[in-house]
Each structure stands twice: as structure tokens, then as C-alpha cells.
Amino acid sequence: MAKTLPKTDVVVVGVGWGGGIIGAELGKQGLKVVGLERGKERGVKDYYVVHDELRYAIRYELMQDLSKETLTFRNVAKERALPMRQLGSFLLGEGLGGSGVHWNGHTFRFLPYDFEIKTETEKKYGKNKIRDLGLDIQDWGITYDELEPYYDTFEKVAGIGGEDNHFQGKRSNPYPNKPMKETPITGKFKKAAKDMGLHPFSMPSANMTEAYENPYGAKMAACQYCGYCERFGCEYGAKADPTVAVIPYARSTGNFELRTHSNVTEILHDGKKATGVRYVDVQTKEEFIQPAEIVVVTSYVMNNNRLLLQSKLGKPYDPKTGSGIIGKNYCYQILPGVTGFFDEQFNTFMGAGSLGMTVDDYNGDNFDHSDLNFIHGGSISLNQTGKRPIQTNYVPDGTPSWGKEFKEKSTHYFTRTLDLATEGASMPTRNNYMDLDPTYKDAFGNPLLRMTYDFTAQDRNLYSYTQKMMGNIMKEMGAKEVYARGVSEHYDIVPYQSTHNTGGVIMGAEPGTSAVNNYSQMWDAENVFVIGASSFPHNSGYNPTGTVGALAYRAAEGIIKYSKNGGMLA
Amino acid sequence: MAETPNNSENMSRRKFLRNSGYVAGGLIGGGIIGGLLGANLNDDDNDKTAKTDTNAAHSSNQAPIYFTNPEQFAVLKAAVERIYPKDDNGPGAVDLGVPFFIDHQLAGSYGNNTREYMQGPFFPGSDFQGYQTPLLRHEAFDVGLAGLQSYSQQKYKKNFAELEGEQQDEVLKAFEEKKVKLKAVTSSTFFNLLRAATLEGVYADPVYAGNTNMDGWKMKGFPGHQMSYLDKIDSKEFQKIKPNSLHA
Ligand SMILES: Cc1cc2nc3c(=O)[nH]c(=O)nc-3n(C[C@H](O)[C@H](O)[C@H](O)COP(=O)(O)OP(=O)(O)OC[C@H]3O[C@@H](n4cnc5c(N)ncnc54)[C@H](O)[C@@H]3O)c2cc1C
Ligand code: SF4
Numbered sequence: 001m002a003k004t005l006p007k008t009d010v011v012v013v014g015v016g017w018g019g020g021i022i023g024a025e026l027g028k029q030g031l032k033v034v035g036l037e038r039g040k041e042r043g044v045k046d047y048y049v050v051h052d053e054l055r056y057a058i059r060y061e062l063m064q065d066l067s068k069e070t071l072t073f074r075n076v077a078k079e080r081a082l083p084m085r086q087l088g089s090f091l092l093g094e095g096l097g098g099s100g101v102h103w104n105g106h107t108f109r110f111l112p113y114d115f116e117i118k119t120e121t122e123k124k125y126g127k128n129k130i131r132d133l134g135l136d137i138q139d140w141g142i143t144y145d146e147l148e149p150y151y152d153t154f155e156k157v158a159g160i161g162g163e164d165n166h167f168q169g170k171r172s173n174p175y176p177n178k179p180m181k182e183t184p185i186t187g188k189f190k191k192a193a194k195d196m197g198l199h200p201f202s203m204p205s206a207n208m209t210e211a212y213e214n215p216y217g218a219k220m221a222a223c224q225y226c227g228y229c230e231r232f233g234c235e236y237g238a239k240a241d242p243t244v245a246v247i248p249y250a251r252s253t254g255n256f257e258l259r260t261h262s263n264v265t266e267i268l269h270d271g272k273k274a275t276g277v278r279y280v281d282v283q284t285k286e287e288f289i290q291p292a293e294i295v296v297v298t299s300y301v302m303n304n305n306r307l308l309l310q311s312k313l314g315k316p317y318d319p320k321t322g323s324g325i326i327g328k329n330y331c332y333q334i335l336p337g338v339t340g341f342f343d344e345q346f347n348t349f350m351g352a353g354s355l356g357m358t359v360d361d362y363n364g365d366n367f368d369h370s371d372l373n374f375i376h377g378g379s380i381s382l383n384q385t386g387k388r389p390i391q392t393n394y395v396p397d398g399t400p401s402w403g404k405e406f407k408e409k410s411t412h413y414f415t416r417t418l419d420l421a422t423e424g425a426s427m428p429t430r431n432n433y434m435d436l437d438p439t440y441k442d443a444f445g446n447p448l449l450r451m452t453y454d455f456t457a458q459d460r461n462l463y464s465y466t467q468k469m470m471g472n473i474m475k476e477m478g479a480k481e482v483y484a485r486g487v488s489e490h491y492d493i494v495p496y497q498s499t500h501n502t503g504g505v506i507m508g509a510e511p512g513t514s515a516v517n518n519y520s521q522m523w524d525a526e527n528v529f530v531i532g533a534s535s536f537p538h539n540s541g542y543n544p545t546g547t548v549g550a551l552a553y554r555a556a557e558g559i560i561k562y563s564k565n566g567g568m569l570a
Numbered sequence: 571m572a573e574t575p576n577n578s579e580n581m582s583r584r585k586f587l588r589n590s591g592y593v594a595g596g597l598i599g600g601g602i603i604g605g606l607l608g609a610n611l612n613d614d615d616n617d618k619t620a621k622t623d624t625n626a627a628h629s630s631n632q633a634p635i636y637f638t639n640p641e642q643f644a645v646l647k648a649a650v651e652r653i654y655p656k657d658d659n660g661p662g663a664v665d666l667g668v669p670f671f672i673d674h675q676l677a678g679s680y681g682n683n684t685r686e687y688m689q690g691p692f693f694p695g696s697d698f699q700g701y702q703t704p705l706l707r708h709e710a711f712d713v714g715l716a717g718l719q720s721y722s723q724q725k726y727k728k729n730f731a732e733l734e735g736e737q738q739d740e741v742l743k744a745f746e747e748k749k750v751k752l753k754a755v756t757s758s759t760f761f762n763l764l765r766a767a768t769l770e771g772v773y774a775d776p777v778y779a780g781n782t783n784m785d786g787w788k789m790k791g792f793p794g795h796q797m798s799y800l801d802k803i804d805s806k807e808f809q810k811i812k813p814n815s816l817h818a
Contacts, residue, residue, distance in 0.1 A: 051795035224798035389773035
């Protein structure tokens with residue numbers, strides 16, 4: 001029998017960026033918040049031996065333990081979904097700070113176009129374009145200008161270093177920190193892009209470009225360009241990470257109680273409103289009920305969807321009829337890449353998560369799509385994260401993947417290859433969605449989330465177009481040979497692509513086409529707020545977390561209002 | 571391994587923080603202090619002993635803790651050496667300790683898939699659904715290595731380890747191309763595991779028993795674990811830096 005605990009004002013499910021921001025902002029306002037995190041407590045002090053590629057980057061030390069929980073996957077509905085038995089395509093977070101501990105820190109704002117994508121696309125290209133491409137896009141129920149102040153807040157909290165970008169939406173303030181250093185590698189990209197008439201800018205970075213103190217009083221040291229950033233925690237506290245930037249403040253308010261090893265299995269509700277959550281202490285196996293006035297779900301895209309479906313909250317999406325919402329519009333990221341081979345040697349092993357140069361000339365609607373068979377595009381970047389030897393084994397096309405020649409070439413080119421990648425936008429279609437798996441269960445006996453996802457014609461066209469543009473830049477950079485990664489025949493769950501999963505609990509202006517309003521408040525249960533990239537109706541041509549952070553700040557404002565007056569906020 | 575500790579390159583965290591003026595000059599994140607307090611793992615005074623101990627540790631970890639059968643181990647050794655052979659640039663997988671790296675990995679969490687979803691039911695799955703064998707990795711290695719042996723016997727009437735290099739390559743290629751039938755795992759899945767584990771052993775920190783003498787890193791010009799590149803990141807020259815391992 002589950003033990004019922006004393007009621008709290010707010011219970012938060014999952015403590016990464018989303019949960020940490022909510023804890024900090026509500027705690028500041030005097031609301032009593034209980035933060036439930038399924039993983040363990042961790043922080044900068046735990047990264048004493050973190051420069052270990054095998055342990056952190058290959059064996060995924062900081063990521064989700066799939067023996068307890070995973071998801072199942074198939075490309076299309078007529079296939080049998082099978083469990084994702086090992087991490088691969090995306091690396092789910094677990095433990096205090098979530099994926100915000102081991103992210104790179106590329107911190108973009110989406111384009112004004114993204115928020116009004118349907119209206120803008122129809123206005124410019126007519127209604128047929130969207131229909132012909134079979135896209136389920138919709139406006140977000142919020143404009144860029146309305147979200148701008150929250151982007152500004154998140155950037156200050158995360159100490160983002162950056163510079164103006166020709167295509168950006170209006171900014172109320174400059175970046176709080178200066179841009180990352182320019183290196184011979186990023187400089188090469190900048191020069192080539194400029195010579196081609198493009199508009200390169202320094203990638204907005206959550207690696208501190210200078211020692212920084214955020215509005216919560218969190219002190220972050222300057223980035224050391226150590227080359228062990230993505231997939232690693234930062235031993236210097238130089239990367240904006242929830243355990244550094246927001247959670248200490250949340251705790252200092254005295255109003256945020258963190259309970260780690262607490263896995264939420266259900267959101268309890270009476271059909272109209274939530275009454276609390278059920279969770280299991282994964283160490284003692286005890287079950288608890290935590291009653292609350294307000295439930296905030298910040299457990300990342302996968303569990304935001306799964307918990308709602310399992311708790312029978314909101315209307316599940318049905319791909320056959322197109323009705324229902326939860327699970328709808330699952331999107332990902334389209335990731336073309338090119339590798340250039342050079343004779344000259346570079347310090348490729350030095351770098352930082354967000355050390356990079358980007359162009360937005362082929363992103364959003366920054367270029368004309370009249371004669372193109374896709375919409376949107378992607379940001380193209382050279383990202384000097386620091387190459388590491390297990391993961392980096394580039395060889396020219398036609399070289400075997402093992403043996404003498406492979407050894408010779410892969411060691412030679414380790415410091416003589418540069419690559420470019422596009423963060424390509426991903427558009428929703430009717431057949432890409434999430435629901436509950438009928439067969440496979442987690443460690444608690446609950447059904448796993450089932451993902452049905454494949455690339456579409458839109459994706460392939462966007463892929464080959466941006467691929468070609470990157471090839472041009474790489475040639476201009478002087479590569480003697482350019483290798484272009486081909487698009488996989490179908491989406492493949494194995495090779496790492498990105499942890500930029502989105503959708504399923506999408507936002508919008510009205511309940512018929514969305515699950516949450518622009519405060520991330522559920523239409524079907526006004527005291528439930530579901531925050532994260534799960535609310536993106538499509539995924540843009542950038543990394544998601546800047547927008548997740550902005551939406552979390554807006555939600556925090558809404559929750560505070562709601563705690564006083566109740567009712568729907570929008 | 572006759573490297574003498576070099577103060578500028580084999581800096582402990584404590585020295586780094588002190589020497590760089592990093593603590594004195596800038597803001598200190600909580601973790602820096604935490605790092606200092608926790609530095610007894612690698613204290614200044616212990617640096618020298620740690621260094622010598624390390625060498626000893628490295629040789630003592632060159633013994634199997636998973637494999638029990640010399641013939642099976644010989645197959646592994648021969649196979650990894652074909653995947654990453656000794657050449658003019660430097661040692662191959664065997665001299666780098668890769669067979670022991672793999673052995674140790676198979677004995678632990680990796681070999682037993684402890685952090686992976688291993689509940690049934692099991693189905694083969696499409697080419698896009700990833701690892702679907704019911705075998706744990708150590709079992710997949712057992713099956714795969716036995717398969718290399720029996721395939722060699724069948725084709726050349728010899729043990730795998732006794733074949734000519736080109737013949738061994740032929741055998742490995744057949745596995746890579748999924749042409750050999752194994753129990754409960756495809757030969758290509760096994761081959762991919764073997765290839766990946768070999769490269770891991772070549773390039774992982776020497777603490778895991780491979781990458782002996784950091785020679786894997788040296789062949790790539792990779793300096794391993796360095797505290798900071800802040801003062802070198804914008805340098806136009808290629809930086810040849812003596813590598814550091816985690817326990818250096
Ligand atoms: C390797 C990597 C690199 C990345 N790089 C970038 C980048 O450069 N730029 C960018 O914008 N984004 C990047 N991302 C994505 C970014 O990390 C995420 O967008 C962001 O961290 C999401 O924050 P979140 O709070 O929504 O979710 P998470 O950080 O995933 O936090 C969710 C938390 O909820 C917990 N949880 C889940 N289920 C339960 C449950 N049932 N009960 C209790 N707790 C639960 C989890 O353990 C986790 O701690 C990267 C991700 C990865 C993995
Ligand atoms: S690159 Fe910078 S921010 Fe990233 S882990 Fe290293 S020091 Fe920290």
C-alpha cells in the first residue's frame with residue numbers, strides 16, 4: 001500500500017532544466033515545491049575523473065539506465081515495435097540536472113517564423129505547399145515577440161555568450177556574455193562563409209566565455225576549452241548546467257525539497273484536475289502518494305508523454321482518425337553532415353561544447369522555397385567540440401573500416417579532418433507519433449512508450465539541399481576531399497543523431513489542436529503544467545534548449561498566477 | 571613506460587589550479603572547491619608514488635579475469651590484431667593490451683549489459699531497430715569467437731590463430747558480411763562488437779588495460795586528459811602535446 005504524504009503546493013516530476021527552473025522561480029515566490037527526480041544527486045564535485053571518453057561518452061555513465069526503462073521503436077505502424085535495448089540515436093538523461101549536465105550548451109532562439117509557421121508559409125507559398133508535402137504544421141499560439149522576454153531571462157540565467165546574427169528576431173538585450181574565442185578552425189569557416197556572401201556568427205554558448213555570476217547568484221567559471229564537454233559533466237562548473245545555475249538557488253529559498261531516487265509512475269487525478277502523483281523510491285522500493293495543488297511535469301519528452309498516457313490524462317492521439325493529441329507531432333532533427341579532408345594539421349582535439357560558427361542563411365524561411373520541395377531548413381555549423389579518439393575515425397571514401405589501411409588513414413586524418421553539420425528542422429506528419437507499447441514493460445510493470453517514426457520526403461529533400469550547401473562551404477574552406485554522409489534509407493535507432501526529440505504534448509491557441517496553452521498549462525486539467533520540448537508543435541533548425549528554457553520561464557510565471565487566481569491562463 | 575613526470579604537462583589538478591591563478595583571479599564555481607577537497611584521490615605528495623604504482627598496476631592488469639581458455643583467448647588476440655595491426659606507425663592491438671581490455675570489459679557491466687534493456691520477448695527486428703539478440707555481450711563473444719574457430723577449421727582445417735593474415739581477414743570479412751551462421755546472434759553483430767571493442771581498447775584511457783603507454787593516443791596525436799587548452803585554443807600552430815592519462 002502506498003503511503004500518502006502531507007500535501008504540498010507544487011510537485012515537480014523530473015529535475016533537469018525544466019524542473020530546476022520551476023523550483024527556483026516558484027521557491028522564490030514562497031510556494032512549497034517538492035521536486036521528484038528518479039536518478040541520483042550529482043554535481044560538479046562528482047567530475048573528478050571525468051576526462052574519460054570510454055566511461056562517459058561510450059558507456060554513457062551519466063545517462064538513463066535502460067535496464068529499468070526504455071522505449072520501443074518501429075519505423076511504421078505495420079511493423080512490430082521492439083525495445084531500444086541500448087542507447088544510440090539519442091541519449092536520455094537521468095539524475096539531477098537531467099541532460100542539462102552533459103549537453104553541449106548550444107543555446108539558440110527559434111526564429112519568429114517558427115512560431116507562426118503555418119500562417120507564414122501559407123501567406124508566402126499558398127495553402128497547397130503544406131498539403132502537398134503532407135505536413136501537420138500549426139502555429140504555436142505564441143509569437144516570437146511574446147516569448148522574447150523569457151528567452152532573455154533564460155540567457156541571463158545560463159550566462160550565454162554570443163553575438164548578433166543577421167537573421168535573428170528582435171532582441172531586448174545583447175547576450176550577457178561575450179562570444180567564444182575564434183580559433184583557426186572556426187575562423188576558416190567564418191572566412192569561407194563570408195567570402196560566399198553568407199552571414200556567419202559565433203554560436204551562442206552556455207560554456208562561460210568569461211567567469212559569470214547569474215541573477216540567482218550562481219557563479220560559473222570560465223570555460224577551459226577542455227574538449228570533454230558533450231556527454232560529460234563540467235568539472236569546472238563552467239558549463240551552464242541546472243545543478244550549477246538554478247538548483248542551488250531553488251534549494252536556498254528553503255521552499256524546494258528535492259527527493260532523488262524517486263520515480264513517478266502516475267499522475268493522480270479526478271478527471272478534471274490532478275490531485276498529486278504516485279512515485280516509487282527506487283532504493284527502498286516503497287511507494288508513495290504525494291498530494292499537491294499543482295503538478296508540473298518536466299520529465300523530458302518521452303516521459304511527459306508516457307506519464308500522461310499512462311495516467312489517462314488528455315486525449316491520446318489516434319493516427320488512423322487523426323483525432324486526439326497526446327503523442328501527436330513527434331518530431332526529431334534532420335542531421336546532414338559533411339567531412340572535409342585536409343593536408344594541414346589542426347588542433348582538433350581542443351574545443352568546447354559550444355565553440356562554433358554558424359550560418360542561418362539556409363534556415364527557416366531565410367531563403368526562398370518557391371521552387372523547393374520542402375519548407376524550413378537548418379542552421380549550418382562548424383562545431384569545434386574537441387575530437388576524441390574512440391569516436392573519431394574518419395577515413396576517405398573507399399577505405400576499409402578496419403585493418404592496415406584503416407589504421408594508417410584514421411590515425412593520419414584524426415587531426416586533418418573538419419566537419420560541418422546541419423541541425424535540420426523536423427516537420428510533423430500524421431504517421432510519426434508516440435503511444436503506449438502493448439507488450440513491453442518497465443521495471444515497475446508499466447507499459448513502455450512506443451515510438452513510430454520515419455523520415456519523410458520533406459526530410460530527405462531538406463537533407464540533400466542543406467547537405468549540398470555544406471559541401472560548398474567545405475570546398476570553399478579548402479578541403480581536398482569532401483565526404484557527404486548520405487541519408488539513411490529509414491530512420492535508424494542506432495547511430496547517434498541528436499537528443500532533440502520533440503512533440504506529443506503540443507502547444508497551441510485552442511484545445512482542439514493542442515494539449516497545452518502557451519503557459520504549458522493543460523487544457524484538460526488546469527492544474528497540470530507539462531513543460532519541455534514535448535510542447536513543440538514542430539522542431540526548428542536549431543538545438544531546442546533555449547526554447548525549452550524560455551517556455552519554462554513563461555510557465556513559471558503562469559503557475560504563480562494560477563496559484564493565486566486559478567483558472568485557464570490563456 | 572619510462573616517462574618521467576614533467577611538471578608542466580603532468581600537472582595535478584591542484585597544481586593546475588594554483589599555477590594558473592585561476593582560483594585567485596576569477597570567480598570560483600562550487601565545484602572547483604569541491605574538486606580541491608576531493609583531491610586526495612590524486613594529491614600532490616602522492617604524484618610520484620601514483621606514477622610508479624600506475625606502471626605496476628598496468629602490468630598486473632595484463633591478465634585475464636573473464637577468459638579461462640587459452641585457445642579462445644588466442645582467437646581473440648589474433649582477431650584484434652588484424653583489425654588494428656602493428657605497422658610502421660606503432661603497435662597493434664595486441665601490444666596495446668587490447669585483448670585484456672576486452673577481457674576486463676566482458677567481466678563487467680559491458681559484458682553483462684547491466685544498464686541495458688534485456689527483457690523479452692526477443693525478435694530479430696529490422697536493420698533499423700538495433701541490438702535485439704537475447705545474448706549478453708560476453709555470451710555473444712563466446713559464440714562469436716567459437717564461430718571464428720569453427721569457420722576456420724571448416725574452411726582451412728586450421729585454428730584461426732594459425733592462419734595466414736590474409737586468411738584471417740577473409741574469415742573476418744565473412745563475419746562482417748553476415749555470411750556465417752551463429753547461434754542467437756548474427757555474425758555481423760558480433761563482428762561490429764569486436765571491431766568497436768578493439769578501437770575502444772586502443773584508444774581508451776590506459777586505466778582500462780588497453781592503450782599501453784598511451785601509444786594509441788600518440789599515433790593519433792591525441793594528448794589524452796589535459797586540464798585546459800585555454801591558452802592554446804587560438805594558436806595557429808599545431809600543438810604537439812605529451813599525453814596524460816587519468817592516473818598520471
Ligand atoms: C549529449 C547531449 C547533447 C546536447 N546538446 C545540446 C545543445 O548543445 N543544445 C541544446 O539546446 N540542447 C542540447 N541537448 C538537449 C538538452 O540536453 C535537453 O533539451 C534538455 O536538457 C532538456 O531539459 P528537460 O528539463 O526538458 O529534460 P531532462 O534534462 O531530460 O530532465 C528530465 C529529468 O526528469 C527525470 N525523469 C524522467 N522521468 C521521470 C520520472 N518518471 N520520475 C521522476 N523523474 C523523472 C529524468 O531523470 C531527468 O533528470 C543535448 C542533449 C544531449 C543528451
Ligand atoms: S569545454 Fe568548457 S564548459 Fe565544456 S566541460 Fe570543458 S571547461 Fe567545461
